[in-house]
Amino acid sequence: MPSPIIFYDLPSTLSVNAWSPNTWKTRYALNIKGVAYKTEWVEYPDIEALAKKIGAPPTGAKADGSPSYTLPIINDPNTGKVVSDSFLIAEYLDATYPSGTTLFPPGTKPLMAALEAGVIGAIGSIFPYQLASSCYILNPSSEKYFRATREATYGKKIEEFSPAGAQRDADWAKAKEGLVAVDGWLSKNGGGKFVMGNTVTYADGILGAWLTWIKITNGESSAEWKDFASWHGSRWGTYVSNLQSFATIV
Template identity: 30%
Template structure:
């Protein structure tokens, strides 16, 4: 099944860290599929431009590109219906669509100000300069200024997880008895933070922490084996 996956990395090509690439990694594992990893860095846009994208993940299936983590999840579900379902039916797919937006806004958007100045430490000089310039232009302040309030910011972030926390008190995964793509949407953000920053996002007694630990151990510990911080 000739798959190739462009994944965002820094100085260590074996350490992918994009939250969106992790969604795709987990989706492939859920389907029992594997892909050749093609390490990609922020300033290597020319490598994926022929595939119609400026961002990763980009999945190549027999050299045909599928761009964007949500599109990839749908592609895998539709083209490999005989393998474990990512959504558990059309109702699950519809709910996952909402969670995909929530994951972008509340999880990735909520975590970003808490770890933003730690990310360049994982990059070489050229990519670190690109990241700093582009993100400081977006925020209108230095990365360090954006991150300066993270001790207070993490309290608000933890509170924002309460709907998820309440669900996890009644069931082991967002998807129910077993994880599905809804879990991978949210997990991607936490894995991104784990790989790039030593900042503690969750308390050890939080049901969200226990959920994250189970996903780190899933698929024979695939995510846990990726070098990260013990937070």
């Protein structure tokens, strides 16, 4: 029997622990694929040292040109492969474990990349709010790192990212309008539960991850999530509920 893949994820102060949209893409992919894995939790300041220790490739470059290391990362003891980046991880899982559910049906990779760009574009107006919400649920060492790096990028305090008021309301209204297009795309899937009808794929890992981020960081009982979930005929709340069987945290 294959050994479990080691999946490195970012923890939080919440009981569910997992919160990051980028790592949720990989968690959904692992659960959809049906391969055995186990989670190891890594705080933000410890990611670079871990990546270098296990030989994980960088996923970008810092402002000074040095390599940047991010999660998700998987370490597969069955093959000795260490893979970074959620899309590359999903590709690896399909190539290495073909007997599981196919994450990328033939010819769909470009469409899934386009889907992600479309979703990010649709909800981008609430990213400042979401970044602040994410900061507030982190453990102390990660909160300090997250706050310092995001404040340096945006040039203002986390508390100033999306203060309550007219601008925040406008940002949420813009996201609702932006998701009209995504709702329209899903309306063409024949009435199925997932992006591609009744066939679950990595497209659901992508869309599900971004929606799950909003649900978890705000709280399932929050006014923000309840409002968001109700948009477009309760499309988004129903969709996340349909993915619940693939949201296992192990």
